[in-house]
Amino acid sequence: xxxxxxxxxxxxxxxxxxDWNALGFEEQERLRFGVRAVLGALRDPDxxxxxxxxxxxxxVGPAESDAAHRSDAATTWRFMIDAxxxxxxxxxxxx
Numbered sequence: 563x564x565x566x567x568x569x570x571x572x573x574x575x576x577x578x579x580x581d582w583n584a585l586g587f588e589e590q591e592r593l594r595f596g597v598r599a600v601l602g603a604l605r606d607p608d609x610x611x612x613x614x615x616x617x618x619x620x621x622v623g624p625a626e627s628d629a630a631h632r633s634d635a636a637t638t639w640r641f642m643i644d645a646x647x648x649x650x651x652x653x654x655x656x657x
Contacts, residue, residue: 569597607642614638614645 570593571582579585585593607615618638622631 566594566597566601569601570594573597604646608646611642611645614641617641 570590573593573596574582574585574590582590615638618634618641622634626634
């Protein structure tokens with residue numbers, strides 16, 4: 563399942579709809595459109611998010627494997643989203 567669909571389902575659930583499949587196609591598309599609009603607005607990180615991501619990138623080495631780079635990218639994304647949501651102060655890896 564694409565992340566936009568997962569996010570649309572989460573949005574539907576947050577709005578009180580427990581069964582995504584019970585929604586009509588038009589309502590599902592409306593929720594997907596809303597998710598895409600929000601993601602578009604979040605495309606450019608703010609300074610707090612950029613700093614959270616930068617802390618991970620500073621520790622990326624050219625000798626790392628492709629899997630390690632993918633993991634670093636995913637961790638960077640999570641840290642940046644956490645910073646955006648204000649859920650926690652980023653816990654940066656020891657250098």
